[in-house]
Amino acid sequence: MPEKVLIYSRFPKAQMERFGERFELLNAAGKPPNEVFSAEQLADIRAMITAGGTPLRGEAMDLMPKLGAIVCYGTGYDGVDLAAAAKRGIAVGHSPGANAASVADIAVTLMLATTRRLLAADDYVRGGSWAAAKPSPMMRPQAGMLGRKIGVYGMGEIGRKIAARVAAFETEVGYFSRSKHDVPYQYFPTLDGLAEWCSVLMIAVRAGADTNHAVGADVLKKLGKDGYIVNISRGSVIDQPALIAALTDQTIAGAGLDVYAKEPHAPDALTALPNVVLSPHIGGHTLESHVAMQDCVLANLDAFFAGKPLPYKVPLG
Ligand SMILES: NC(=O)C1=CN([C@@H]2O[C@H](COP(=O)(O)OP(=O)(O)OC[C@H]3O[C@@H](n4cnc5c(N)ncnc54)[C@H](OP(=O)(O)O)[C@@H]3O)[C@@H](O)[C@H]2O)C=CC1
Numbered sequence: 001m002p003e004k005v006l007i008y009s010r011f012p013k014a015q016m017e018r019f020g021e022r023f024e025l026l027n028a029a030g031k032p033p034n035e036v037f038s039a040e041q042l043a044d045i046r047a048m049i050t051a052g053g054t055p056l057r058g059e060a061m062d063l064m065p066k067l068g069a070i071v072c073y074g075t076g077y078d079g080v081d082l083a084a085a086a087k088r089g090i091a092v093g094h095s096p097g098a099n100a101a102s103v104a105d106i107a108v109t110l111m112l113a114t115t116r117r118l119l120a121a122d123d124y125v126r127g128g129s130w131a132a133a134k135p136s137p138m139m140r141p142q143a144g145m146l147g148r149k150i151g152v153y154g155m156g157e158i159g160r161k162i163a164a165r166v167a168a169f170e171t172e173v174g175y176f177s178r179s180k181h182d183v184p185y186q187y188f189p190t191l192d193g194l195a196e197w198c199s200v201l202m203i204a205v206r207a208g209a210d211t212n213h214a215v216g217a218d219v220l221k222k223l224g225k226d227g228y229i230v231n232i233s234r235g236s237v238i239d240q241p242a243l244i245a246a247l248t249d250q251t252i253a254g255a256g257l258d259v260y261a262k263e264p265h266a267p268d269a270l271t272a273l274p275n276v277v278l279s280p281h282i283g284g285h286t287l288e289s290h291v292a293m294q295d296c297v298l299a300n301l302d303a304f305f306a307g308k309p310l311p312y313k314v315p316l317g
């Protein structure tokens, strides 16, 4: 008999196919599991798959009295109440580094699209303004990448790949992280110091209680009127209303965002702005990163059902 695994978040069917070949899946698809399955069905569940950003509290864990493993599809685990899991003896696993290259690619895409006003340029051509020789502020030359100071906030799996990519554009790269790393970039001991120095701040720090709203009005002011924000981490790292205010009154020049405070919603005040480029949390969404995330999930589930420790346990899980 295949083991039963609960699917907690809403995932596209294709992403769960490989798991369905190995396990009997009970798909709650983002609904509270007890609204979809009976207490009897939930009583057998020993492992579940979730998206790390989906809130998962102790009460939901308690619906499955035999639950022993929470496995996150992706590197994030910010939604999981790790203390509640630890209290119940539940191991928490994730997919470290599995999508880092894809996320770094999106970060660089957002940086270039934002600083070079790619969406306005696209509109200019499609809308016929170029052929009609209509003047546009978009046609004013923008600062390029050559010699630009790029700040990377968080020098982890994704931060390292962002730094390597942007360094190839002949930029100067600096970073702030909890600790100094053995990397060829200038270390800043504070986020304020990094923001003051750089003109593009790439946010790749791990989201959690101690980085919640780390980028607020003060940091944005330090970044300044020629500065750009790129966020591929989580919306929680930025004080979103402060960001919208800074973009509106041009305290900063622009922002490229893949993540938001309350996904899947981007507020009108943000989508109405001309100086932002927005993507719908697709940083890790490439074929190869999905395969790598699935490999991590399967390795975690196989180990758990074999009575072994999870190979990709979260640092505090
Ligand atoms: N947009 C998307 O689709 C995706 C978003 N993400 C998100 O990106 C974030 C980063 O992921 P990843 O690179 O894999 O994570 P890692 O754990 O590999 O790296 C995180 C980095 O953040 C640093 N850090 C953690 N806490 C603090 C703090 N309080 N102050 C300063 N630095 C801190 C770490 O510090 P230190 O240098 O000391 O180790 C480390 O350098 C996660 O929040 C994840 O959820 C991930 C994948 C896809």
Ligand SMILES: O=C(O)C(=O)CO
Pocket (backbone or CB within 6 Å): 052, 053, 073, 074, 075, 076, 077, 099, 281, 283, 284, 285
């Ligand atoms: O890996 C993660 O944390 C993600 O957000 C994947 O989309």
